[in-house]
Amino acid sequence: QVQLQESGPRLVRPSQILSLTCSVSGGSVSSGRYYWSWIRQPVGGGLEYFGRLSTRGSTNYSPYFKSRATISADTSRNQFSLDLRSVTAADSAVYFCARYTLDFGKSDMFDYWGPGIQVIVSS
Amino acid sequence: QSVLTQPPSASGTPGQRVAISCSGSSSTTGGNTVNWYQRVPGMAPRLVIYSNNRRPSGVPDRFSGSKSGTTASLAISPLQSEDEADYYCSAWHDDLDGPVFGGGTKLIVL
Numbered sequence: 001q002v003q004l005q006e007s008g009p010r011l012v013r014p015s016q017i018l019s020l021t022c023s024v025s026g027g028s029v030s031s032g033r034y035y036w037s038w039i040r041q042p043v044g045g046g047l048e049y050f051g052r053l054s055t056r057g058s059t060n061y062s063p064y065f066k067s068r069a070t071i072s073a074d075t076s077r078n079q080f081s082l083d084l085r086s087v088t089a090a091d092s093a094v095y096f097c098a099r100y101t102l103d104f105g106k107s108d109m110f111d112y113w114g115p116g117i118q119v120i121v122s123s
Numbered sequence: 124q125s126v127l128t129q130p131p132s133a134s135g136t137p138g139q140r141v142a143i144s145c146s147g148s149s150s151t152t153g154g155n156t157v158n159w160y161q162r163v164p165g166m167a168p169r170l171v172i173y174s175n176n177r178r179p180s181g182v183p184d185r186f187s188g189s190k191s192g193t194t195a196s197l198a199i200s201p202l203q204s205e206d207e208a209d210y211y212c213s214a215w216h217d218d219l220d221g222p223v224f225g226g227g228t229k230l231i232v233l
Contacts, residue, residue, distance in 0.1 A: 046125045047160075047168075047211055047224040062221055096168065107156045107174045108215050108222055113167040 002027040004097050004114035012091075012121050018084040022097030022114060023077075030075045032056040035100040037110065038071060038082040040093040048093075052100050053080055087121045094118050127151060127212055127225035134231040140200035143228045145212030147193050151223060155215040157195035159188060162209040162227070171210075172197060199230075207232040 008020035022036070029036055035052035042048070051061035053071045061069055065084070073080040084091060095117050098110040128146040135141035145157060159172035170179050172188035175195060185206075187198045195214075199206050212225040 041162075046226040047213075049222055049224065051221070060220060063219060098168075109158050109170055109173040110160070110168070110213075110222075111170050111173075111179065113169070115165075115167045 002099060002112040004099065004112060006095060006097050006114045006117040008117060008119070010117070010119060012087055012119060013123055014088055014121055015086055018082075018087045018091060018119060018121070020082045020095055020097075020117065020119070021079050022081070023079050024099075025078070027099065027112075028075075029073050029078055029080055030055050033101075035102055036071075036073065036080045037098050037100040038069075038095065039098055039110070040095045041116075042090070042093040045093075050082060050084075052102070089121050092119060092121045125226035126216065126223035127214060129210075129212060129225035129228045131226070132229045132231065134233055135199075135202045136233045137204060138201045140198060141202050141230065142196050142198045143210055143212075143230070145195045145197070145214075145225050147195075147214055147223075149193065150217045151193075151214040152190065152195055152212075153193035154217060157188070157190055157212055157214045159186075159195075159197045160211045160213065161206075162211060163207075164209075168211070202232060204232045206230060 003025045012018045037052045038050040070083040097114045099112040102108045156174040160168045162168045175190045176188040209227045216223045
């Protein structure tokens with residue numbers, strides 16, 4: 001059973017970098033079969049997709065976050081991370097990491113999720 | 124504003140059938156498969172329907188999905204109290220090269 005767990009600071013100052021890590025167990029981020037993603041849910045809002053990472057070399061970002069977000073992996077620790085730059089109060093949200101199973105042209109799904117981490121951006 | 128359109132709320136009593144709709148366009152739900160996620164506050168989202176109408180292992184057969192044209196639906200029958208949660212649909216967006224979500228539907232079990 002694949003399990004994911006988010007970690008990182010719960011409070012970030014405006015204009016700083018929000019850095020989160022997702023630890024994966026029961027599966028390998030090095031597996032080329034899957035992508036690894038970050039998604040968030042602002043207070044009172046819906047789910048927002050940041051992008052996906054494959055350790056085979058490709059990283060793809062939502063155009064809404066492409067200029068501010070970086071997703072990277074540490075295969076030695078079986079982890080992947082999100083860096084979100086120049087944060088504002090609007091970036092306060094619950095952040096989730098998830099495994100993304102993608103079969104281009106056929107199907108896609110987030111089949112395993114972490115429990116989420118609440119991050120507040122405030123001075 | 125979410126790309127896929129869902130009703131903000133739905134409700135039903137235990138034993139009833141309730142359906143939640145998800146409307147998109149030819150670039151999203153019209154040409155690609157739709158997934159449904161259940162989100163109970165404080166818990167990880169859970170995939171309950173994928174590829175329009177398939178249930179992952181462990182999801183009760185009370186949950187079913189369908190799609191016609193650009194509108195997909197999630198049905199729960201018979202409704203149970205533990206089904207009270209927020210439900211989100213998602214679909215691939217051809218122009219964005221990634222998935223998009225609906226705004227979510229809060230399901231209340233009366």
